[in-house]
Amino acid sequence: MDHDQNYMRMAIEMAKATVGQTSPNPSVAAVVVRDNQVVGMGIHVKAGEPHAEVHALKMAGEKADGADIYVTLEPCSHYGQTPPCAQAVIDAGIKRTIIASHDPNPKVSGRGVRMMKTAGIEVKTAVLKEEADELNRSFFHFIQTQHPYVRLKSAISMDGKIATSTGESQWITGEEARLDGHRYRHQSAAILVGINTVMMDNPKLTTRLEGGGKHPVRIVLDTKLRIPISSQLVQDTTALTWIFTGSDITEEQLAPFEEFSHVEIIKLEKRQIEVDAVLRYLGERKITSLLIEGGATIADAFVRAGCVNEVVTYMAPKLIGGKEALTSVAGKGISSLKNVEDFQFVSTERIGEDLKIVSIKKEG
Numbered sequence: 241m242d243h244d245q246n247y248m249r250m251a252i253e254m255a256k257a258t259v260g261q262t263s264p265n266p267s268v269a270a271v272v273v274r275d276n277q278v279v280g281m282g283i284h285v286k287a288g289e290p291h292a293e294v295h296a297l298k299m300a301g302e303k304a305d306g307a308d309i310y311v312t313l314e315p316c317s318h319y320g321q322t323p324p325c326a327q328a329v330i331d332a333g334i335k336r337t338i339i340a341s342h343d344p345n346p347k348v349s350g351r352g353v354r355m356m357k358t359a360g361i362e363v364k365t366a367v368l369k370e371e372a373d374e375l376n377r378s379f380f381h382f383i384q385t386q387h388p389y390v391r392l393k394s395a396i397s398m399d400g401k402i403a404t405s406t407g408e409s410q411w412i413t414g415e416e417a418r419l420d421g422h423r424y425r426h427q428s429a430a431i432l433v434g435i436n437t438v439m440m441d442n443p444k445l446t447t448r449l450e451g452g453g454k455h456p457v458r459i460v461l462d463t464k465l466r467i468p469i470s471s472q473l474v475q476d477t478t479a480l481t482w483i484f485t486g487s488d489i490t491e492e493q494l495a496p497f498e499e500f501s502h503v504e505i506i507k508l509e510k511r512q513i514e515v516d517a518v519l520r521y522l523g524e525r526k527i528t529s530l531l532i533e534g535g536a537t538i539a540d541a542f543v544r545a546g547c548v549n550e551v552v553t554y555m556a557p558k559l560i561g562g563k564e565a566l567t568s569v570a571g572k573g574i575s576s577l578k579n580v581e582d583f584q585f586v587s588t589e590r591i592g593e594d595l596k597i598v599s600i601k602k603e604g
């Protein structure tokens with residue numbers, strides 16, 4: 241690995257630690273190097289707080305003058321909640337800037353690079369670009385579509401079942417797989433289930449990793465507002481709950497929820513809930529990534545809407561069978577193979593006794 245890749249890899253490893261917690265911003269890290277010694281490091285830890293470059297340049301202090309800075313994403317050039325980083329890099333006297341990912345926002349992509357080049361800084365781009373882009377796949381998708389990046393999580397038996405024919409589902413996969421699923425909850429801005437899953441499992445949908453984790457906004461698609469007031473998603477106040485309903489909801493149906501300040505009921509314009517309307521609304525609320533955790537009917541709605549960007553499948557070495565037993569995607573399905581979207585497997589690994597298979601939708 242060459243000199244620049246070595247330091248960029250260090251920055252990418254640092255940025256990995258903050259995936260999810262910077263939403264709706266990307267995960268970014270920066271390393272300042274002078275005479276082959278690291279003199280400053282920084283990561284962006286939370287939206288609204290200083291960017292990675294600012295932390296790294298502050299740590300470097302005087303030593304930033306004439307140094308190199310490695311950043312996993314092109315330094316910003318616009319006044320957001322903080323001043324532009326490209327200017328901070330120029331002001332610090334940096335000699336050379338090495339970048340992995342370009343800014344995905346077409347409006348500003350390349351502007352930071354031009355600012356630094358105009359100031360006489362040597363700029364090298366696309367160092368370990370693929371690895372850094374992968375880190376912010378959700379953020380890039382959100383910036384380019386204004387819709388959340390949708391990750392479908394399934395926990396299935398070898399014959400594709402998510403429950404027995406009597407509805408028993410806990411648990412199909414083992415502890416390690418379930419814990420891994422909580423890492424996706426931590427990294428996702430929101431988690432979504434259908435009302436059937438709420439009725440069957442009464443889920444809490446909070447992030448329960450050792451040491452805690454960030455709770456996603458808990459979303460329920462509940463056309464007729466059937467969710468029981470006694471359900472954990474209403475009673476448990478440790479995370480927000482947004483309930484999407486159709487237009488035929490009356491004031492008296494809404495009244496009992498008013499006392500729960502963490503619960504928001506979003507009445508959509510049409511009688512039936514449409515996936516696109518939900519995604520458009522979530523995009524407007526800056527929800528950059530959405531984890532679909534069930535059930536089979538919801539998964540089918542998102543698959544048929546062509547809105548699934550990634551699938552995380554946990555497969556248990558079990559056979560359940562049963563014509564009535566639900567598979568991970570049920571509902572109407574896609575009747576013709578020519579309309580079935582292509583995904584590509586990106587990883588398969590053992591996780592406890594189970595398999596974890598990650599696939600992403602093929603671009604283009």
Ligand SMILES: Nc1c(/N=C/[C@@H](O)[C@H](O)[C@H](O)COP(=O)(O)O)[nH]c(=O)[nH]c1=O
Binds near residue numbers: 409
């Ligand atoms: N049945 C299974 C899962 N089931 C996932 C969802 O159907 C459950 O309702 C949800 O995880 C419950 O959320 P909680 O209350 O926050 O724990 N998920 C898994 O990884 N393995 C399974 O065997």
